[in-house]
Amino acid sequence: MIEKLDITLIVNGRERHARVEPRRLLADVLRHELGLKGTHIGCEHGVCGACTVLLDGRSARSCLHFAVAVDGAEITTVEGLGGGDELTPIQQAFHRNHALQCGYCTPGMLVTVQEFLAREPDPDDAAIRRALSNNICRCTGYANIVAAVREAARALREAGT
Amino acid sequence: MKPAPFAFAQPDDLAGLLLALGEHGEDARILAGGQSLVPLMNLRMVQPAMLISLNRVDALDFVDVEDDRIVIGARVRQAQAEEDEAVRRHCPLLADALSFVGGQSNRNRGTVCGSLAHGDPLGEPPAAALALDAEMRIVGPHGRRTVPASQFFLGALETVIAADEMLEAVAVERTRGDERSCFLEVGNRAHGFAVAGLALRLRFDAAGTVTLARVAMIGAGDTARRIAGAETALTGRALDEAAIAEAVAHARTEVDPPSDVHADAGHRRHVLGVLLDRGLRRLAEGDDA
Numbered sequence A: 001m002i003e004k005l006d007i008t009l010i011v012n013g014r015e016r017h018a019r020v021e022p023r024r025l026l027a028d029v030l031r032h033e034l035g036l037k038g039t040h041i042g043c044e045h046g047v048c049g050a051c052t053v054l055l056d057g058r059s060a061r062s063c064l065h066f067a068v069a070v071d072g073a074e075i076t077t078v079e080g081l082g083g084g085d086e087l088t089p090i091q092q093a094f095h096r097n098h099a100l101q102c103g104y105c106t107p108g109m110l111v112t113v114q115e116f117l118a119r120e121p122d123p124d125d126a127a128i129r130r131a132l133s134n135n136i137c138r139c140t141g142y143a144n145i146v147a148a149v150r151e152a153a154r155a156l157r158e159a160g161t
Numbered sequence B: 001m002k003p004a005p006f007a008f009a010q011p012d013d014l015a016g017l018l019l020a021l022g023e024h025g026e027d028a029r030i031l032a033g034g035q036s037l038v039p040l041m042n043l044r045m046v047q048p049a050m051l052i053s054l055n056r057v058d059a060l061d062f063v064d065v066e067d068d069r070i071v072i073g074a075r076v077r078q079a080q081a082e083e084d085e086a087v088r089r090h091c092p093l094l095a096d097a098l099s100f101v102g103g104q105s106n107r108n109r110g111t112v113c114g115s116l117a118h119g120d121p122l123g124e125p126p127a128a129a130l131a132l133d134a135e136m137r138i139v140g141p142h143g144r145r146t147v148p149a150s151q152f153f154l155g156a157l158e159t160v161i162a163a164d165e166m167l168e169a170v171a172v173e174r175t176r177g178d179e180r181s182c183f184l185e186v187g188n189r190a191h192g193f194a195v196a197g198l199a200l201r202l203r204f205d206a207a208g209t210v211t212l213a214r215v216a217m218i219g220a221g222d223t224a225r226r227i228a229g230a231e232t233a234l235t236g237r238a239l240d241e242a243a244i245a246e247a248v249a250h251a252r253t254e255v256d257p258p259s260d261v262h263a264d265a266g267h268r269r270h271v272l273g274v275l276l277d278r279g280l281r282r283l284a285e286g287d288d289a
């Protein structure tokens, strides 16, 4: 029997503790141990992007990390992007542009776009498509997501954030 | 799927890593960024009894500039190397190649050395290492040894690293003023598996004669490989139409591409020739990385 290990994560600004087997994926710890079901699991081998979170400030696939190996890290999930019930400018743009249907890919999209627009505040459509190319959406056909990112970029630039 | 159970160690210095490797070698795997290893574990295609994480070993997180090499430590993430000032200035080919690896979220975590040690036949860093005459700096219980990239990759997911050893760093050649290089790739998705890729580096003398040619390809065999016939065809002459045509013909004969779900061998052979033609023309026009 393999021993469980104690870990501490700073999730959305709060210190959280869990006791998990080494093989426990970060995605599962977030969902099951910590009850944060906003992080979705699609493929479990790094191709769909639904499980994307920010890990120490940079996007990462939570299905490709063992929680024990990121002990001590700061994690931001989709629940931590806005302030409580407030939608972020990116979330508002997704809402307005109908950039989600079933919503399964949305948490990963939002986290990916959050990092992308922080790095590239004024992207053209080609850059937006490139940034989204590792996140799979089976509903929208992507056009509305691209439109949402374009609008969010403008909104963020105008707000000067 | 979920991975099979395994034991876990995360020493905080190199001595601790080597100790754990020595003890568990055959049954253990080093965990760096995990972007290649964890998918295989989740699919249970790989089931190590133990994972030894190097993520706590701060001493492996360095980019050093030596006289004629850039040395990248085992914990340096691909995105970190891609954005590194010294790498961009002294080795644009590597930064260029890294931009093709996975998506941003993979590059944020995956390491340069991990990708080399993993030896994925369709990975970009192995091709860049070959084109840059990299020295693979391996460390084990009996000390350090250096293996040239040209002797490092043995086959798909197979390198010369022994079970009780690990890749401590990779040292790529610094780009000189008389060099031009570029990285080109074709895939079915922007960041999916490559169908074919090319890392190209040429050195010219004042008269425009090619004095050194490195043609490294992915999708051209069961590992990234240099194409000797194309390199010979390019060396010692000007980079003109005849040289380009000859190099492309040699490459198409010499490559031995795999057939898989991404592309069949014939398509890869064709595309590899197209990439080489394109890359050589780019360098002839001076439009390099």
Ligand code: FES
Pocket: A040, A041, A042, A043, A044, A045, A046, A047, A048, A049, A050, A051, A052, A061, A062, A063, A064
């Ligand atoms: S569930 Fe992690 S990338 Fe698909």
Ligand code: FES
Pocket: A099, A100, A101, A102, A103, A104, A105, A106, A136, A137, A138, A139, A140
């Ligand atoms: S909205 Fe359904 S998968 Fe994207």
